[in-house]
Amino acid sequence: MSTTAAAASPVTYLNEKTTVASWLLTKDHKRIGLMYMLTVTLAFVVGAVFAGLIRLELATPAGDLLSSDTYNRVFTAHGVAMVFFVLIPVVPAVLGNFVLPLMLGAKDVAFPKLNLLSWYVFILGMTVTFSAIVMGGVDTGWTFYPPFSTEGSDSNVMLAGVGIFITGFSSILTGLNFMVTIHRMRAPGLTWFRLPLFVWALYATSLIQVLGTPVVAITVLMVALERFAHLGFFDPRLGGDPVLFQHLFWFYSHPAVYIMILPPMGAISEVIACFSRKNIFGYSFVAFSSMAIAVFGFLVWAHHIFVAGISPYSAMVFSFLTYAVAVPSAVKTFNWTATLYRGAIWMRAPMIWVFGFLGLFLVGGLTGLFTASLGIDIHIHDTYFVVAHFHYIMVGGAIMGYFAGLHFWWPKMTGRMYNDTAAKTSAVLVFVGFNLTFFPQFILGYLGMPRRYHMYPPEFQVLNVMSTGGAAILAVGYLLPMIYLTYSFFKGEQAGSNPWMATGLEWTTQSPPLPHNFADQPVVTEGAYEYSKREMKVA
Amino acid sequence: MLSGIPLLPVQASTLAPQVDALYYFIVAVTAFFGILVAILVTAFALKYKDDTGLKVGAPITGSVPLEIGWSLIPFFVAVAIFAWSATIFFQYTRPPENTLEIYSTGKRWMWRFQHLDGQREINTLHVPVGRPVKITFTSEDVLHDLYIPAFRIKADAIPGRYSSIWFEATKTGEYHLFCAEYCGTRHSGMIGTVYVMEPNDYQAWLSNGGVTGGSMQARGEQLFQQLACTTCHLTDGKGRGPSLAGVFGSQVKLTSGQTVIADESYIRESILAPQTKLVDGYQPLMPTFQGLVNEDGVLSLIEYVKSLNGGAGAAQASAAPATAPAQGERR
Ligand SMILES: [Cu+2]
Numbered sequence: 001m002s003t004t005a006a007a008a009s010p011v012t013y014l015n016e017k018t019t020v021a022s023w024l025l026t027k028d029h030k031r032i033g034l035m036y037m038l039t040v041t042l043a044f045v046v047g048a049v050f051a052g053l054i055r056l057e058l059a060t061p062a063g064d065l066l067s068s069d070t071y072n073r074v075f076t077a078h079g080v081a082m083v084f085f086v087l088i089p090v091v092p093a094v095l096g097n098f099v100l101p102l103m104l105g106a107k108d109v110a111f112p113k114l115n116l117l118s119w120y121v122f123i124l125g126m127t128v129t130f131s132a133i134v135m136g137g138v139d140t141g142w143t144f145y146p147p148f149s150t151e152g153s154d155s156n157v158m159l160a161g162v163g164i165f166i167t168g169f170s171s172i173l174t175g176l177n178f179m180v181t182i183h184r185m186r187a188p189g190l191t192w193f194r195l196p197l198f199v200w201a202l203y204a205t206s207l208i209q210v211l212g213t214p215v216v217a218i219t220v221l222m223v224a225l226e227r228f229a230h231l232g233f234f235d236p237r238l239g240g241d242p243v244l245f246q247h248l249f250w251f252y253s254h255p256a257v258y259i260m261i262l263p264p265m266g267a268i269s270e271v272i273a274c275f276s277r278k279n280i281f282g283y284s285f286v287a288f289s290s291m292a293i294a295v296f297g298f299l300v301w302a303h304h305i306f307v308a309g310i311s312p313y314s315a316m317v318f319s320f321l322t323y324a325v326a327v328p329s330a331v332k333t334f335n336w337t338a339t340l341y342r343g344a345i346w347m348r349a350p351m352i353w354v355f356g357f358l359g360l361f362l363v364g365g366l367t368g369l370f371t372a373s374l375g376i377d378i379h380i381h382d383t384y385f386v387v388a389h390f391h392y393i394m395v396g397g398a399i400m401g402y403f404a405g406l407h408f409w410w411p412k413m414t415g416r417m418y419n420d421t422a423a424k425t426s427a428v429l430v431f432v433g434f435n436l437t438f439f440p441q442f443i444l445g446y447l448g449m450p451r452r453y454h455m456y457p458p459e460f461q462v463l464n465v466m467s468t469g470g471a472a473i474l475a476v477g478y479l480l481p482m483i484y485l486t487y488s489f490f491k492g493e494q495a496g497s498n499p500w501m502a503t504g505l506e507w508t509t510q511s512p513p514l515p516h517n518f519a520d521q522p523v524v525t526e527g528a529y530e531y532s533k534r535e536m537k538v539a
Numbered sequence: 540m541l542s543g544i545p546l547l548p549v550q551a552s553t554l555a556p557q558v559d560a561l562y563y564f565i566v567a568v569t570a571f572f573g574i575l576v577a578i579l580v581t582a583f584a585l586k587y588k589d590d591t592g593l594k595v596g597a598p599i600t601g602s603v604p605l606e607i608g609w610s611l612i613p614f615f616v617a618v619a620i621f622a623w624s625a626t627i628f629f630q631y632t633r634p635p636e637n638t639l640e641i642y643s644t645g646k647r648w649m650w651r652f653q654h655l656d657g658q659r660e661i662n663t664l665h666v667p668v669g670r671p672v673k674i675t676f677t678s679e680d681v682l683h684d685l686y687i688p689a690f691r692i693k694a695d696a697i698p699g700r701y702s703s704i705w706f707e708a709t710k711t712g713e714y715h716l717f718c719a720e721y722c723g724t725r726h727s728g729m730i731g732t733v734y735v736m737e738p739n740d741y742q743a744w745l746s747n748g749g750v751t752g753g754s755m756q757a758r759g760e761q762l763f764q765q766l767a768c769t770t771c772h773l774t775d776g777k778g779r780g781p782s783l784a785g786v787f788g789s790q791v792k793l794t795s796g797q798t799v800i801a802d803e804s805y806i807r808e809s810i811l812a813p814q815t816k817l818v819d820g821y822q823p824l825m826p827t828f829q830g831l832v833n834e835d836g837v838l839s840l841i842e843y844v845k846s847l848n849g850g851a852g853a854a855q856a857s858a859a860p861a862t863a864p865a866q867g868e869r870r
C-alpha cells in the first residue's frame with residue numbers, strides 16, 4: 001500500500017503524476033535527484049561486485065580465481081564505475097539536486113530542462129562505458145596512462161574513454177546549473193552568509209566541475225587522436241611525452257577528489273548542526289575552507305607524479321602546496337568537533353553515520369601527511385598504502401557522508417521514516433568492516449606490496465586475508481540500507497514535515513514536498529543554524 | 540596482536556633507516572592529532588547526549604582565536620614534516636661520487652640489467668654491500684617502475700628517457716624487486732630478486748658471469764664500428780660529425796643557440812633522433828638509428844662514448860647532474 005492511496009494525502013511531487021513518461025520527461029529537480037539515486041546505486045552495486053572479486057582473488061597469493069587479464073579488467077572496471085559513476089555524482093547529483101532548490105526557497109534549479117539533459121547525458125555516458133566493460137572490458141586501470149593506453153593495450157580503451165568523455169558533460173552541466181541557481185534563486189533575505197554550508201560546498205564543487213572537467217575531456221580526446229590518428233602527444237616513439245598525460249590527467253583528477261569530498265563535508269555540517277542543536281562552530285571559516293580547498297586543490301596535481309621524472313624543485317613546490325591544502329580540511333574537522341561542545345546531541349541514525357565519517361575521514365586525511373611527504377612518498381607511491389589512503393577519503397569520507405545526508409533527508413524525500421536501529425547497525429557495520437578492510441592495507445603498502453598486483457609474495461597473505469574478511473562485513477553494511485530504505489519507502493511510518501526539528505527551508509514544506517516545493521514564497525530572517533533560539537517540539 | 544607480521548620491510552640501505560625515522564615521526568604526529576580528536580568527539584558525545592531531542596545547545600557561534608590557533612598549529616606541523624621530508628628527498632636526488640654504475644631496461648614483463656664488465660642478468664640483480672650503486676634505466680615499451688622496498692627506493696621507467704636511482708646496501712641478503720607501475724597483463728609477474736653480496740663474493744660472481752661479447756664499453760665500441768659511426772665522428776674533429784672525445788658531461792652548443800649538457804639522455808637522443816638537438820656548426824646529415832640498435836645497445840654506446848673522455852674510463856662516475864630517484868632528464 002502506498003501513501004498516495006490514502007484519501008487525505010495531499011498532492012506531492014511523487015503522486016502528482018505516476019506514469020513512466022511523467023518520470024522520464026520530468027523537469028522537477030526532486031524527481032531528477034531520485035532518478036540519479038537509482039542510477040548511482042546501480043553503478044555502486046556494479047563497482048562493489050568488482051571490488052568483491054578483487055578481494056576474493058587477493059585472499060590467496062597465487063592468481064587462482066581469475067586470469068591476470070581478467071583481474072586487470074576487474075580492477076579497472078571497479079575504479080571506473082566507482083570514480084566516474086558513483087563518487088563524483090553521488091552527493092551533488094542525488095542529494096544536491098534534491099535539496100538545493102529547497103534549501104534556497106526556490107521552485108526548482110535555474111535551468112530545469114538542462115538538469116534533465118544532464119541526467120540523460122549521464123545515462124548515455126554510463127551506457128557507453130559499461131558496454132565497454134561488458135564487451136570484454138578495459139585493462140588500463142581507471143588512470144589510462146599512456147603509452148600503455150595508446151599503444152600497449154588491445155582492450156576497449158576507446159569506448160570506455162568516449163563514455164567518460166560524455167559523462168563529463170553531465171558533470172559540467174550540473175555544476176553550471178547549480179552555480180547559476182545559487183546566484184539567482186535565493187529566497188528574499190537569504191544572504192550568502194545565511195546559506196546552509198551544504199550550499200557553500202556545492203558552490204565550491206560546481207566551480208571545480210566547470211573548470212576542471214573540460215581538461216580531462218580534452219585529455220581523453222588526445223588519447224583517442226593518438227590511438228587512431230597516431231598524433232604523437234604522449235608516445236615517445238611518436239615524439240610525445242608520457243608524463244604530459246599524467247600532468248593533464250591529474251590536473252582534473254586531483255581536484256576531482258574534492259568534487260567527491262566537498263559535498264559530503266557540506267552534508268556533514270548540516271547533520272552535525274541539527275543533531276547537536278547548535279550553530280556550526282566557526283560558520284564562515286567552514287564556508288571559506290570549502291572555497292579555499294576548491295581553489296588550492298587546482299595547485300597540487302603533481303603530487304601524484306613525484307616518481308615520474310619531474311624536477312626535484314617542482315616536486316618540492318607541489319609537496320609544500322599539498323601540505324597547505326591540508327590545513328582547511330583540518331580546520332573543518334576541528335570546527336565539527338567544537339560544534340559538539342555544549343550541544344544537545346540527539347543520537348539518531350544520521351548522527352551515527354556522522355561519527356563514522358569523522359573517524360574514517362580523520363584517518364584518511366592524516367595519512368595524506370605521509371603521501372605528501374617527498375621522503376616517504378618515494379617508498380609508498382603506487383603501493384597499497386596509497387590504495388588505503390584514498391579509500392579512507394573517498395569511501396570512508398565521501399560515502400559515509402552520503403549516507404549521513406541520505407538518512408538525514410530521506411524523510412523529506414519520501415515522507416517516510418526508516419528503522420532507526422537498522423540504520424545505526426548498518427553504520428556500525430560499515431565502520432568496522434571498512435577499517436578491517438583498509439587499515440591492514442596501510443601496513444601492506446609500507447611493507448612494499450605494489451598496487452594492481454594480481455599475484456603477490458606469500459608473506460603478504462595474512463594482511464590480505466584480514467582485508468578480504470573486512471570486505472565481507474562491509475558488504476553486509478552496505479546491503480542493509482538497500483533493504484530497510486526500500487521497506488521504508490513503501491511501508492515506513494509517516495515522517496511529517498520536520499521529524500528532526502531541523503532549521504533550514506527544506507523542512508518548512510511538507511514531506512514529500514509539493515511539486516513546486518513551497519505553497520508560498522519563503523522569506524529568510526536569520527542564519528542557517530539558529531537552533532539555540534528554537535523551542536523544540538515535534539512537528 | 541599481529542605477532543609474526545612485520546610492520547616494516549627490512550632496512551637494507553643507508554636511506555632506509557632515515558625514511559623509517561621520518562615515518563615514525565609522522566605516525567606519532569598523526570596518532571596524536573587523531574587520538575586527540577577521537578577523544579574529544581567521544582567525550583562530547585557522551586557528555587552532551589540528549590535522548591529526547593527536545594533540548595537545544597548553547598548559543599556558541601565560534602571563536603576567532605581558536606580558528607587561528609588550529610589553522611596555524613597544523614600548518615607549522617606540516618611545515619616541519621615538509622622540511623624533514625625535503626632533506627631526505629635531496630639525498631635521494633644526489634647520488635654520492637664514484638657510484639658503481641649499472642644499467643637496466645624494463646620491458647613487458649622483465650627487468651634486464653647490464654654490468655659494466657659485460658655481465659647481463661634478467662630479473663636478478665647482484666650488487667656489493669657497502670658501496671653506492673647507481674642504476675640508470677629506461678623502458679622499451681610502456682611505463683614501468685623499478686621498486687626495491689628494502690632500499691625504500693623507486694622510480695618510473697619511462698620510454699624515451701633515462702631515470703636513475705641510487706642506493707648503498709647495508710645488509711647482505713636477498714630482497715624483492717618489483718615493478719610498481721601498472722604495465723599490463725603480467726605486471727605482478729615483473730618481479731625479481733636483488734642479491735646483496737660481500738664485495739669478495741660480488742667479485743667472484745662478476746668473474747663467473749659467463750660474459751660474452753666483452754664489457755659494455757667493448758660492446759659499445761664494436762657497435763660503433765658496425766654502425767659505421769666512425770666514418771663521420773672522427774677523433775680529430777675533421778669529420779662530418781663532431782668528435783666525441785671529451786664530449787660526455789660537457790656543455791654542447793646547439794644550432795638553436797642553446798647549450799645542453801651531454802648526459803646519457805642527450806647521447807641517447809642524438810643516436811635515435813639526431814635532428815632534435817643539432818651541434819652548432821654541423822649539418823643535419825646524421826640518420827636516425829631507431830630500429831637499428833636496441834636500448835641495451837644504446838646503453839653500451841653511451842658507455843663507449845663515456846670512455847672517450849681521455850682515458851678516465853668507463854667506470855668513471857656519471858657526469859650527469861644529480862638525478863632524482865624519480866628523475867629522468869626531460870627531453
Ligand atoms: Cu591528488
Ligand SMILES: [Cu+2]
Nearest residue numbers: 718720722726
Ligand atoms: Cu608493471
